[in-house]
Amino acid sequence: MWAGRRLEELPSPAFTVDIDVAKKNVQRMQERCRDLGVALRPHMKTHKTLEGGELMTGGTRRGIVVSTLAEARFFADGGFDDILYAYPLPFDKVEECGALAERLEAFHVLVDSPDALALLKRRPLGHGKCWKVWLKIDCENGRAGLRPCDPAALDLVKLIAGGATELAGVYAHCGNSYGAHGVSEIQSVARATTTQTLQFVDTLQNAGLPCPVSSIGSTPSCSCPVPEMGQLSEVHPGNYIFYDVQQMMIGSCQLEDIAVRVLTRVIGHYPHRNQLLVDCGWTGLSLHSLGQLPTGYALVEGHPELKLVGMTQEHGKIEPLKGRLDFAKFPLGSLLRLLPYHACATAAMHPLYYVHSGGQVVATWKPTRGW
């Protein structure tokens, strides 16, 4: 229905993906991993589309990470396999995980507690299969996972290895790289996470518990890798297919690497308060940038003089950073392009992505939602 149209013809707000930029981002990450000598297991959580997954796996549809069971089902139904559900095993979803593990060649789950592991042991898989279990370790990120220094981590691996479950790998997310400013700070997080992960793998080896795979990831660390990461088995970044203003500010990418925009139209002029309204509120952009940007909730592409100062459900308020707004430059109905602060959050608000090449729509992608 939309293929062949120009972006200017789309109904707004519209989430757009520049396929050429996305392909370049994907290719660069593949090259980076090849150069490092690590496998790339891309995370699907940013886009949640089959087309994005196809691109990020180089067409193999093998070896991905997902953040929800809905994504796992969606990608399995779409012909993907070797899927790692990298989320602390939810107690209400064990049965459905079991069905996926029996149906797919490789469906991996992740635990960081003996209680979660016990649920797996109580639900052995059919077809002579073993649960492929990853241990989540927390290398100073401070979210899920056992700290590698915690004796409980080694104890849990001992429990994993045997019976209905087997150790598939150790997994660390360096989410603390999102607090970095610049490449050097990103790299010190990447180095610390890598070192701690590899040391833990050594500890396992010394305890007679060989660990087949070690995996760390985050878009900042994998966009600016350190050589030590070459000793890992794989990495699992996700956001890099799109990038965003946050990644640019952290130092993961440049402005020209950001593949996504929200198109929005001017719907009102209010000279008495020096503001215009656009048809994108938080349902079209999310509120993730709150207080993070001098230009408000987003960057208005080509207009560094503008600030998106407020958003309600379907309205955005734009005013100049200083001085009077020249309303003649922004006639009612004219299009503005917003660069999102956090692409994962903005994409999550859209039931459809308009994918274009050089401003002409070439496809629409339909993400999965829910849990």
Next chain:
Amino acid sequence: MWAGRRLEELPSPAFTVDIDVAKKNVQRMQERCRDLGVALRPHMKTHKTLEGGELMTGGTRRGIVVSTLAEARFFADGGFDDILYAYPLPFDKVEECGALAERLEAFHVLVDSPDALALLKRRPLGHGKCWKVWLKIDCENGRAGLRPCDPAALDLVKLIAGGATELAGVYAHCGNSYGAHGVSEIQSVARATTTQTLQFVDTLQNAGLPCPVSSIGSTPSCSCPVPEMGQLSEVHPGNYIFYDVQQMMIGSCQLEDIAVRVLTRVIGHYPHRNQLLVDCGWTGLSLHSLGQLPTGYALVEGHPELKLVGMTQEHGKIEPLKGRLDFAKFPLGSLLRLLPYHACATAAMHPLYYVHSGGQVVATWKPTRGW
């Protein structure tokens, strides 16, 4: 598939609606409007479901407000009519508005500029119909609309009355009531909006431009109405079907009036940092409460001692407001109920609502999304 199940059996995160509370909220608003002598034209933007619309219109499916064209299509397809698209007419959606206006008994549009009106004049309706056009006025809310004191408002009404368009009403949103603290502040906003709207209607009358309908709305003002509102034709609140923590803090409702929860399960214990993790991140709750609540991003029902201190895409971090967390009280897999800060924002994150009576699921509602 879910009917008959207990809430405890639902996969989390789950957005739940207590139908008994929602019905009571709806009934009380209907009674309030009856007592005031104004019609109630409920806004659909909070829930965006046919079932919610059915309830709020008392089964008539007539007389609603929508915030997007997607909602307009969805409710029209669901047998609703007399639909007011209360949004500054978007230049890219005129043709589709025309098709709805021709198809429905009454499809109303809204303008606040001569340019938007000109688009309607250039696209006359078939079947001998006239565009039903509302003027949006801005009574100190500071978003869309012409200020009633602005001579441009009267001038625009003169342009509306005649040819392919006719004046259907004037419309004001008292969104500034969201800045209120307590009933008295809510009522002073409600009074100011009402007075300015009625004065503007008088101005029109004196200019020989009778205005058939005057409408103001917001859940705070309609939950705590002032007698002057009885002189309006109608009001158009929306959030009141669900209410939320924000409305409670403003003074629109009590805790027991909040019909919605997000169910979430404990997925991790981290005693070394005195935190537990739950399986609800910003995809399940939104980030709307950022910095608004002493208890973080939400209220944890029954646990005033807990604070939801952080959220990423699929994880929430909970810690005690003070002291050590008693982890034994919150075993892995146990369920917590989050009271959302802003129900519109939280509902917008969910593809399905689980509707229950006394903790037993009686239905699922599927909202519309997009634009």
